[in-house]
Amino acid sequence: MSYGDRRVEVADAAWRVIVREGLDRTSMRAIATELSSSTGVVTHYFRDKDSLTLFALERVFEKLFEDIKASVEGREGIERLEQMIFAALPFEACGTPGWQVWIAFLGYSIGRQHLVQEHRKRYDFLSKIICEELADLQIAKLIRDDVDLKLEANALIALVDGIGTGVVINPEQFSPEQQRYLVRRHIKTLLTTS
Amino acid sequence: MSYGDRRVEVADAAWRVIVREGLDRTSMRAIATELSSSTGVVTHYFRDKDSLTLFALERVFEKLFEDIKASVEGREGIERLEQMIFAALPFEACGTPGWQVWIAFLGYSIGRQHLVQEHRKRYDFLSKIICEELADLQIAKLIRDDVDLKLEANALIALVDGIGTGVVINPEQFSPEQQRYLVRRHIKTLLTTS
DNA sequence: TATAAATCACAACAGTTGTTATGCAAATAA
C-alpha cells in the first residue's frame, strides 16, 4: 500500500470518528484507535493535526468533484446541469457522511479565518463550474439571456446547501424525489419561456 | 440586574468568544475573561458547560423568533410571508453573528445526537410557523391549491439556510437586494397564476 | 441589627489534548 493510500486511510478513519463522536472529540488518539493502531501512525503520516484536518476536508470536495464529473458523463443541456446538482445532494444515506463532515468543518471554521477561506476557495470553484455550465446553456438559448449567471450559480449552491443541512438535521426532511423536484423547479425559473 | 439578565450577559459573552475564537476554544475561562471576571461567575449561573451551551443556542432562535414576530407586525398576504423570511436573512453585517453562532453549533452537533435533536426541534417549530402562514395564503387563494405546504415551508427554510451559509463563508456572496430577489422569486413559483 | 442568601474570586483536581522524542522491527538500497 502506497504512502498516499495510507494517508487516505487515516483521513477516512478521521471521518468515521468525526461522524460518530464529533470533530472536537476527534483526537489523534481517537483516530489511532479507530485505525486499530497507535498514534505513531497518525503522526507519521501527518505533520500535525491541522494538516490532517485540512486533508480530511479536502477529501469531502475531492469526492464531490469526482461524483459531479461522473454524473455529467455523456449528458447534455438542462439534464446535464440537473445531474451536476443532483450529484451534490444527500440522496441515499451514504450521501450524508460527507455532508456531516462538511458541516462539522464549517462549524469548526467559525473563529478560524484561514479555514473560512478554505471553504470559500472551494465554494468559488464550485460556483465557477456551475457558472460555466449556465453560460453554455445560455449560449444554447436554453436559459434566458437576462439571468445573472454568477448569482444563479450561487443560488443553486445555496439551495443544495440548504437541502443538505436540512437532511443532516432530519434525514426525513426531504425525500430524494422532493430534492429532485425542488432543484428542477428552481432550474425551471431560468428556462427560456417558449 | 436580575438573575436572568446576568445569565443572558454570560451567554452573550460566550457568543462573542465563539465568533472570535471558535466554539471549541470557548472555554469557561475564556468566557470569564471576556466578561472581565472570574470563572466563578460562569459556574454560578450555569450548572455546567452543556447547559451554558444549550442556553446560548436557544438565544439564537429566541432572537430570530423575536425578529420574525416584529417583522410581520401589521403585514398581510404575500408581503407578510416575505417579511418573515427576510427577518431570518443576514442582511446587515449585524445579522451574521447569529448565523455564525448557529453554524458553529450545528457543526458542534455532528456526533452529538441530542444536540441534533435540539436543532431539529427548532427546525420543526419554524417549519410549522411557515406552514401555517402558507395555509392562510392558500385559503386566501393567493397561492395555488396544489402546493405541498410542508414541503414548501421546508424549502423556504432550506433556501434561507443556504443563503445564510453562503454569506458566512463569503459576506459578499449575496447582496441584500440579491437575497430579497431570490426569496421573492422562490415565492413567486407558489403564487396563483392569474 | 442579626441572619441568611446571593455573587463572585481563587485554587486545586483529575483528565485530555497535541506534540515530541526514543526505540524497534521490517523493508529497501548500497
Add this chain to the structure above:
DNA sequence: TTATTTGCATAACAACTGTTGTGATTTATA
C-alpha cells in the same frame, strides 16, 4: 551483507480542559 530509510509503538511533556470546593464580600431578609 551492511546501511539506511520507512512504518509504527510507546512514553513523556507541558498546556489546557470542566468541575468542585472553599472562602470572602456584598446584598437581601427577618
